[in-house]
Structures are given as structure tokens and as C-alpha cells.
Amino acid sequence: MTATTSAVGARLPRLEAAGKINGAARYTDDLARPFMLHGAILGSPFPHARILSYDTSKAKEFPGVEAVITAEDFPYLPLGAIVKDETILARDKVRYVGEPVAAVAAVDRQTALEALKLIDIEYDELPAVLDAEQALAADAPLIHENLASYFKIFDCRCGGNVLSEQSIAEGDVEAAFATCDVIVEGEYRTQAQAHAYLEPCGALAEVDDRDKITIWSSHQSINRVQANVSEALGIPMTQIRVITPRVGGGFGGKMEATVQPLAAALARKTKKPVKIVLSREDDFAMMRTRHPTRVWMRTGAMRDGTIVAREAKLLYDGGAYSDDSPGVLAFGLYMARGPYRIPNFRATGQLVYTNKLRSSGFRGFGNPQVTFAGETQIDELAERLAIDPIELRLRNAIRKGDKWVGGQTVTSCGLAECLTRVRERSDWHARRNAAGRSIEGRRKGIGVTALAHICGVLGTSAIIRLAEDGSIVLNTGSVDIGQGADTVLAQLCAESLQVDVSRINVVAPDTDATPYNWGTGASRVTYMAGRAVAGAATALKQKIFEHAAAMLECSTQDLTLAPGGIVAVAGTDRKVSFFDVSLRSHYGVGGPPIGEHAFVYDGEPFDPKRSTMVGFPFSNLGVHMFGAQVVEVEVDEDTGKVTPLAAWLSHDVGRAINPLAVEGQIQGGFVQGLGYALCEELVWDDGRLTNPTMMDYKIPGTLDVPLAIETIIVEEPEPSGPFGAKGVGEPGIIGAAPSVANAVASAVGVRIHQIPLTPERVFDAIARS
């Protein structure tokens, strides 16, 4: 055990990496409980239909089957993060192909799957709404007839198939556009992207002798699982315990309920543990997707490059159930102005229901879509104004102290540095000058994106305890979905208490044992849970000091921490160890030292005198993060294939608590973004997904992405952040699509307003031009 004073800034591999690389790590499907049953879920065959009747008798009699459930086994118990429009199983109606309609628990998976085939459900098919524009039509079939009566946690302007209408406005866009020298306008379309985490959704539920349910699952939030199961089954949270095994990725698709309520329901019914793990096909078809969108936008500037106005109209396709969609639309509106000091801005948005699987949070949370539109427009402006694209962005870049849309102050901003760093590292001007030259039918091009995002939202807490042996117990309830939260939070704790990370017990999130944390999303864990950790460490330190002061007969003011769990009288060699303090506090006087901190994101609320915000589900959001990404591509004009050659990714993270982890998040996010930009798209035919498989829905592999990806960390300390840190979980993905699109334009002189930029799409665009 070596003491360290420099845990913050250390390039530490994941604390749990060894177990992940040698097979010891246990994910949900690796778990087994005695007498465990396996569950399987029957999905709806129709995109929109009334359920007329169920016949589960043959399934129930099938040897090995121990329970078959449908909505008839439950009272009406709606759930939903924002609008409570879902139930544990489809009730009265089905609203998308694959919607869970029934579930079975049996002695093994094969039996469960066989039993599904024996369930007879009679449907009366209804006309389906298959895209967002159709949803808006006056004569569109209604997907949620009872929309008005659903419980909603905010003033949700809804009606027909419109789930939410929202708008933001600042300044006077009409007047501003009238003064502009140049206006670009366009309509942009983005596709449904599947999360495609490598670990499919799964849950294992078991009921104990007090009827308390324990759930292990692949999730992003123990508290959201607990809340969702509580609502779905109508049982109190005191009866639900959620534990976290290793989680194989989430990206936003595992924030809300996946299969946990069904596993819990089957466990209660059979009185045996039940495990449900989705097949990949079911995961694609039954769970979630990124919102497909149509974005109309116009941006106006003066001849000198000052951007004075932007207007946007968003149409977000929310699928059949609301999930966290109103938040996604809101965030899209909030980010649509881009990271610029544009004084006049108006954005309106509509979120609609369609008969497809629910759209939900997905890394970027509504921002990638508007950034694709917005950053393409900045480039179009740059072209019309004959100003370099990076230069134009620098001239208009938001700065520390400026106000974001809504009036919140930008408290730290490294955007300008990010832009200048990528300009330098990519040899931007040289590559731009070389762009567009045809070599054997291939042309290179280079493109840039300036991006912003936030980290923060909602509530979190931390409890840090001094254990009997002087070690530290760190308890935050933050789920590590692979992004490295356990490691980073341990580093923050280690730095705060001047102990080595090996002396810290990072408690796996467990609703019985760990305090509330909204969840792993919104790039929030380093910043929010990190602040909680710093606060709890300070509180614990104070208690430790009180003991030490008594033991050393001095004042707490005279004390200082030294590496290795030592409390010393400053300037002397008089000291006690954490172990000494622990002995005193556990067995002598005072009691076991516990430090805690809890808070809800406490940044400035929106300013209603500055911005008109209608229909918004938030009153504040989080701290702003910034970045710039440059991508060089090669376009094969014969085929339209776009090959990314190199990327330079600069992100302002405030302070890199763990640079190794920060790089990994940026690289991974960016490559996920390349998939979004180039090859990933869920495709429906008549309401049915045509490609719910890894064979047909392609995510990038090693040969599809460049090795030459350079990450450049910029550190502009965020005053409110733990050691100045902000988040970085999401930003990596945001710049890929617009940078690639801008690079394609640079290569072949063609602007494409739709992603993914498949070879066919690019080919057609070149042919038309």
C-alpha cells in the first residue's frame, strides 16, 4: 500500500478492470440463484391494435411453466418518468410491434420461449401512425386516447398525438433576421439510433421471507429501478431492494425500466427467483431508441461574421410511450442555439407519439440532432461569408460569464481553447487547402464542430464512513455502467482524505445501503456525485479532526491531513492515524465517524425576464461543458462511401480527474458518433423493424474507424466542480455527425442534410449536384 497525494489527475485503470479481463466480473446473466426460473416476454405482433382477449391456458399447462402473466393479472398502475402513460404489460391496446404483452416464467429459457408460442391473444388491428408527420395530421389515429388524463409531472402541453409542445425565445428574432446580411435556412433529418450496448437488458428478481424483492439488473440507476418497480407493481419502496452487478453499458437506454418490473412480478407470482435476459433481437425491438427528428433551422449573420439570430423548429418522434422524451425535446431546444453568443433566438418543438418503440435518452439527449443541424448551418454561413469555419466559430463563441439560453451564467468555458487546439493539431489550414482534390476518384475533406452540453441535474448524495480498521467506506449509489464512476469517485475520495484508493471500499449501488442518486446520465456522475463525495469527505474530515484534536490535545485548526490516513499537527511530527481515530471513535467516545452530503443541482434557475420558456419540464439544468471536434474524411465518388481518416477531439472537462478515463469516454463517444454519422439506422417497414439484429444493424468495428484519433483535454476549472471537474460522458458523440457532414461538403462540395451519410445517400447527393 503506497500513500498518494495525487489521486486526482492519476491515469488509473478501472479499479475493477482485472476482473473484467479475466472473466471474474459478473453481469446480470452471469448470476444464478437457487431454484431460479427463466422468464421470457411475448411482444405484440402489430404496431397498433386493441387487445380483445387472452388465452394463456395452454401455456400455463406446458410442462416446466410456472407462471404466465398478462395485463389481466394487474390492476391499472401507470408508470413513466415524466408522463405516466405505460403499464407493466400492454393494457387494452398495443402500440408498437414488440411491445411486451405477456410474460412467462419456466424452468429454463427454452421452455419459456416454447411457452410463449402457446399464448393466444386476439387482436383487432388499428390503423398505425408510422412517422412523426403522420402523427400530426388532423385525421391521424389516436395512439393515446386518454392522454389528457395521464398523470404528468409538469405542465405538459399535449393533445392528439402531440405529447409535448415547448418553446424558448430570447430577444427578437424577427427584427434581427431583418437586419442580417446573410441567412441560411434548411431542414435536417436524423435517424433512430439503437443504443446497442453489448450487454442486452436483463434482471434477476427474488422474493425473501418478508416478501421483499431483491433485484439485480443491468441498469443505470438503482433509484429509477426501485421507483419504476414500485409504481408498476403498486408496492412500496420498503419492499424493493435493487443491487448492481457489473453493467455492460447503457448509454441512456437503461435509465428507465427495462425488464425489472416483469422479473419482479414473475418472482412474486412463482415465489422463486426469476431471471429475464433479452435476446439481442428482443432488445432491439422491445426497448428503446434515439429520437428520430426533423429539424428546421435558420441562422442569420452580418457580413463581419457576427451571428445575430437563430430560429429552429423541432419535431421529435417519441415512439409509443413517453419515457424521458419531454426532457429530450426540452434539451434539444435548450441546445439549439449552439455554443454561441447569439442574442436573438427562438425555438419551438413538438414531441409526438408514433407506433414504434419508445424513444428515450441516449448519449446526447436530444443535442446531437440539433447540433447536426446547427453546426452544418455555421459551415454554410462560413462559406457564404467567405470566413474560415473555425474562425467564424471563434468570433461567436460563448465565453465564461456569458448567459446561456434561459439566462444561466456560463461559469467555466474552454471552448475557444478547444477550437484553437484542434485547429493547430489537425493542421487545419493545410488540410483545408488540400481538400477536394480528386485522386483516383477519391477526395479528401475536413470538417469541424463546436459543441456544448451540460452536466448536472437532479439530486445526489454521498456517505463516507471511517471503518473499524481505519479504511474508508464510500457510498454514493452511483452506478458504474462502464464509464469509470467507481474509479473516479474513489480518486476524488482518495484525494480529499489523502488515502490511497486501495484503502477505499467503493460500495456497489444498493438501495438498501447507498443513498439516493438520481442515476448515471446527463454526464453527471463526476460532477454531481463528485461534489457529494467532496462534501461528505469534508464532513468526515471534520469529525476525524475532532477526534484527533482531542487525542493530540490541540485545536482542529492546527491539524492537517498527511498521506496514508494520517492526521498531523501542522509543522510537528505529532500525529495519529485514521486507525487510531477509528479505535477511539468506535470503542471510546463519539461513535463511528460518518460524513455525508446531499444536494439537488443548485445552479441558477432560468430567468423568466430574459427568456420565454413554455412547456419546459426543467427549471434548471447543469453546468456547461464544451468541445470542438475536427474530422478528416475521404469520399469515394464512385460509390459515395465516406471513410473517416483522422479525428482531433478537444474537450473542456474542467479538470481531468482521471485522464485515462476521460480519453476513453471521448474516444468511445466519438466512435459511437461515427456510427450515428455513417452507418447506423433502425429501419421500419410498415411498423415492423427490418433490422433488429447485429447482422443487419451495424455498429462500427476496428476497421471502420480511424486509429488516428487524437484526444486533447482542455482544463478550464469549473468553480463549482469537485477539484474543478465537469463531466465528459456525452460530449464525445455530439460532434461526429456534423463534423463528418461538414468534411463531406469540404471534400465533394455537396451538403447533405440527413444522416446517416450512407454511401447511397452521399452517392445520390453527388449525382444530383
Add this chain to the structure above:
Amino acid sequence: MPRIELLRPTSVEDAVALLANREGSRCIAGGQTMVAMLNAGLVEPPVLIAISAIEELGAIVEQDDGTIRIGAAVCHRDVAQFSGCTGANAVIREAARVIAHPAIRNFGTIGGALAHADPAADYPTAVVAAGATIEIAGANGRRTIPSEEFFLDYLTTALEPGEMVTALQLPAPEAGSSGHYLKFSRVDGDYAIASVGVTLQAKDGRCTAARLAIGGCGSTPVFDPSANALLLGSRCEETAIAAAAELLVSRADPVDDVRASAAYRRALIPRLLRRAVRHAWSQAIGVQ
């Protein structure tokens, strides 16, 4: 768990006898397609006849007359690494190299791929371009069939019930011949949106033999001797290739699917063909 009887005959004759006698039985070699289909519930054979251990099926033999016999159970990786696939037969080696991914290539077999007959897969197009013949064994003994007659329709071959593929026979490489397989897909390792297999022979600067096959653009590899003929006597100039392409486009019957539209595939054919033919031609010229 599905009850499947697994049998391991040690000779082709035994395998064929089992195919005839055991109802619903199917061959399994590398299993890379068969087991995937089992997992997806697409097939439920009560009996699987494992043929990988049959010695003659696992061999690549360069025969005295220069022809090459690749046993049906030879895996893609071994074909990809077989240095004896020279001249026109390079098309086979190049196709083997780009099938799926290393783990699939380590066990997937040429016999399995040919019998599966997916027109978007790589071998069918390559073997037609190579002018290979396919050796089949059945109750009545062995027979061979030209590859372009073997593929009848989507996932449908000339195999009669009770028959199995035993080998691919490649013609002896001629002087001045070359072969090339060009695959175009969304991402690496995916099925082709469209692919081209071409073999050529050059003599005195003129094309004296040509076979062109297009993959992914119909229910079988697109092949027409008239298109081949359009290259004969030429130097494989743009105009000759374009004429051959036009004919092949008219013979193609691509579909709209998640990988691409039919219209795009038709547009790709002349472009990919030009690229593939020029590559093969420059090689043929270099070795004539």
C-alpha cells in the same frame, strides 16, 4: 434444449448414406451458418451429420494437371492463405479473405457457403467468376456441375435431396491470367451491398478470356456469357467494360433491403466492375 442427434461419418459415402436414410438430416461442417440458424429458430433438424472430420473433404490438392481441388470442409482461412490460388484463381483467395471476420473464417467452410447459396455472400460470386465446378456426392455417386449452374435461386442450389457438396474444382491457372474479388459493404465484414468477381486472361495485350460475376444484385450471382464476350479482343478499355456492365445491369435483379436500394445497386455495378476489371487487367498484362 433441442434434441439433435449428432453423427460423425468418416467417409463421404457414409455421410451420403446417412443423408438418404435419416429423415430431416442435414450436413454441418464449420457450423457458422447452421448453428446461427439453429439459434434463431430458423431450422430444427433432428439429425446433423458432421462432415468436418472426413479426410478427403479437408484437403486442398493441386492435381497433376494443374487443377486445384478444394475439399468442402476446408475453412475460409485456409483458402485465404493458400498460395496455390494463383492467376485467375486469386479471385477465390481474395473472396475467402473478406468473408465476415477472423473467428468465422477459422471455421466456416467453402462447402457450407456454397450449399447455403446466399447471393450476397462472397464465395458464390467468386466461384462463378473463376469458372469453377462443384463436385457433388449422392446416392448415385459423384457428379460435377459448373458453378454458374449450381446456384438456382436465393438460398437454393442444384443439390438434390440426399446430396452434399464434396469439393470445388478450380481450373488450372493459365499464363497471363488474373483474378480479383471486389466487395462493397456498409461496414467491414458485412454482407456485400454488391460485389464483383472477375477473371481475365491477357495475350499479346488483348483480352482472350473473361468471366464476370456480380454478387448481391440478384437471387444468384449475376452472370452472362454475352457480357464476358464483350471484353474479348479488347484491352479492357472503359467502353468495353461499360458495355459489359450495361448488359449485366440488365440481367441483375437487385432488391431494396436494409443495406441498399435496388437502384443504388444498379448504379454501383458499372462502377465496381470498372474498378475490378481494371485491377485484374493490369495484373494480367503484368504476367502475360
Add this chain to the structure above:
Amino acid sequence: MSTITIKVNGRPRKIAIEGGETLLEVLRVQLGLTGAKRGCNQGVCGSCTVLIDGRAARACLHLAGLAEHADIVTVEGLASDGELSPMQQAFVDAGAVQCGFCMPGMVIAATALVAENPKPNDEEIREGLAGNLCRCSGYVKVVEAIRQAVHSKGTAP
């Protein structure tokens, strides 16, 4: 139901099969070797990759009943005497491991690659790992890890 013996990580192991079980199911359920994962069950994602006779193989595409003469190595068999193999250690040190779900398959594929080609260049590394999908890392640190393992001294993966 019949009982056969297969060789896994150097030891003979008895398994019970009906015939249709994949090697992946048998490893995970009967033998408790849960390192190989079920990401797609179609052979595409690579999370189930094991070694069969030294070659990278999709455990989800092999029938356990046909594996009697195979020499199977899973991720659990890479470490020796409790020490991670040099390749495994390189993955850890390079920060390649994020959520970790793809990692057993990834490190097996890397091990197979360098067993056959002890000094692969970057292109060869990428080709060797082309069949292993990762959604977290963007592959950058995976390739760095393999480079490190290849160039460090005494590397016998």
C-alpha cells in the same frame, strides 16, 4: 441426454447434452465459466469468443456436442497462477477496459492474433480484432494495449 467430455482450459470436463446446445451455453451454464458472454447469439458481436485449437472461435456458433476433440481455452484460462497474462495486463494498463462486457472476447481474439503473428502492425491488429465489437472504447486503447503487449519484453501471451 448423453454425457461427453470436452477439454476446457487444459482439463477434461464432463457435460450433458441433447445435441443442440452451443458451446457458449455449456460453458456458461454447466461449467460456470461465465467469461464468454452472450451479446447477440449470432456470431456477430464477438463477446463469446474463445479459442478452439488455438484459433479464435465464436462459442455461440459451435455445438458442444461436436467439441469432444477440441482444445478449448476461455478467458478464465489465460491467467496462470493467478497472474494475468501479459496481454490481459496490457489491456488493463492501457485503459482499454470500460464496461468490460466485450473484453473477454477481445482479449481472446488478441491472444489468438499474436499467437499466430507475434509482431502484428497496426493494420494487422485491427484486422485481427475486426470481429470484436466494442461500444465503449472506440477501439483506440484496445489497439494501444495490443501494441504494448507486443512490444514489451518476454511477451508470451
